[in-house]
Amino acid sequence: MPRDASTIPTNLRTLRILEVVAEAETSLTPSEVNAHLGLPKQTAHRLCNTLVDEGFLVREGAGTKLRPGRRMRAIASGTLNGRHLHIGRHQVLERLSAAVGETVNFVVPEPAGMRYRDRVETGWALRIQLPIGSNVPFHCTASGKTYLASLPPAARHRMIGALALERLTPNTITEPDALLAELSQIADQGYALDREEFMEEMIALAAPVRDREGRYAASLAFHAPLPRLDLEAALDHRDTLRTAAAQLTDFC
Numbered sequence: 001m002p003r004d005a006s007t008i009p010t011n012l013r014t015l016r017i018l019e020v021v022a023e024a025e026t027s028l029t030p031s032e033v034n035a036h037l038g039l040p041k042q043t044a045h046r047l048c049n050t051l052v053d054e055g056f057l058v059r060e061g062a063g064t065k066l067r068p069g070r071r072m073r074a075i076a077s078g079t080l081n082g083r084h085l086h087i088g089r090h091q092v093l094e095r096l097s098a099a100v101g102e103t104v105n106f107v108v109p110e111p112a113g114m115r116y117r118d119r120v121e122t123g124w125a126l127r128i129q130l131p132i133g134s135n136v137p138f139h140c141t142a143s144g145k146t147y148l149a150s151l152p153p154a155a156r157h158r159m160i161g162a163l164a165l166e167r168l169t170p171n172t173i174t175e176p177d178a179l180l181a182e183l184s185q186i187a188d189q190g191y192a193l194d195r196e197e198f199m200e201e202m203i204a205l206a207a208p209v210r211d212r213e214g215r216y217a218a219s220l221a222f223h224a225p226l227p228r229l230d231l232e233a234a235l236d237h238r239d240t241l242r243t244a245a246a247q248l249t250d251f252c
Helices: 011-023 030-036 041-054 070-100 142-150 153-162 174-188 231-235 238-252
Strands: 058-059 066-067 103-111 111-121 192-195 204-208 216-227
Touching: 011 030, 011 041, 011 066, 011 070, 030 041, 041 058, 066 142, 066 174, 070 103, 070 216, 070 238, 103 142, 111 142, 111 238, 142 153, 142 174, 142 192, 142 204, 142 216, 153 174, 192 231, 204 231, 204 238, 216 238
Parallel strands: none
Antiparallel strands: 058 066, 103 111, 103 216, 192 204, 204 216
């Protein structure tokens, strides 16, 4: 049964029309489209005409049947291209995870903190759960410090002044000057470490992912429980990590 039209906002009605046309195996008249929606007839025809005028739908010949137009095809193409980028990125993460034997994360900065956008989990039973979509702090994670270190020095100072440098473990750096000194070192060496600063018994290593113009785009990181991987062993993988981060430039 079509959903009650009175409960569908106008913008969603428009999207549902596009969805119906996209999923149809043949061209549809506005009335045939509306059979899936249950809108008032006049409303359905008006919305279809608007979508034709805006180039999202086109009429076949001189008839009334509708099929996807140029702008609708452009959206579909963009969506497929975005999926291609995600698949390519994930494959790089898969290879890195196999090389280091640990969970690998693709992390981006957001106002709430560093957000886990993609990941490949380790096969070990003992693992640290940080789900995709979760946010972690800037100041005490390898990915966050990688982002902070990518900022110009003046912006770096302002950002540290704005952050609440909350102590989460005995190793969390909460003194602004100490954190700024480490960020300067990270900017020089090209990678960042989390030395049990975010979570006790967990370490991490991160490197910046840059776009084709050399600008910071994301952090690539792996983390592990300390009983399985110590800092020295993690650093043995830094070149592998940075090589993978460079490969991700093609998928930013």
